[in-house]
Amino acid sequence: MKRLAFKMHLNEGQKEEYKKRHNELWPELKQLLKEAGVNEYSIFIDEETNTLFAFQKLSSNGGSQDLGQTEVVKKWWEFMADIMKTNADNSPVSVPLEEVFYLE
Template sequence: MQRIAFKMKLNKNQKETYKKRHDELWPELKTLLKANGVSEYSIFFDEETSILFAFQKVSGEGGSQDLANNEIVKKWWDFMADIMEVNPDNSPVSIPLEEVFYMQ
């Protein structure tokens, strides 16, 4: 099991919309993530900077960021593109973070 962390940035004043959309996460997207080894996925919000901090526990080599060619993921990215920083293909601008401490 590996732990993956990355950050993204939300557009100003979009926290409630972001939260609502994730509270109503599409069942097919959740199924896809779990089928691809994502067993835990948390996203935290920093009010001061509008930075989203994401954390995943993943079995295997990849996480949600490695599903770029999946149509469900592309549809989700299009759905979220109006409220966060995205790349030209509407994928979230996502910056991997290095783990520097872990306590069990």
């Protein structure tokens, strides 16, 4: 199983809204992630810097970062754009992280 990690940035004071929106994740987005091979997906926050750390376990070579061409993901990005740093297309500014240690 492939593991993927990346970081994003949440706007100041938006932690509760971010949690709320993800607790109400759209069923069609959840289904799309599962179909893309995302078996586990966790997001953590560093409240000192508002940095979001995302971790995924994948059964395919893709991941959530490869779904930006789909309409549901474009709508999700637009929905989330007011509470986090985004690119011109509303996708979250995302930085891939290199795995430097793994204990199995």
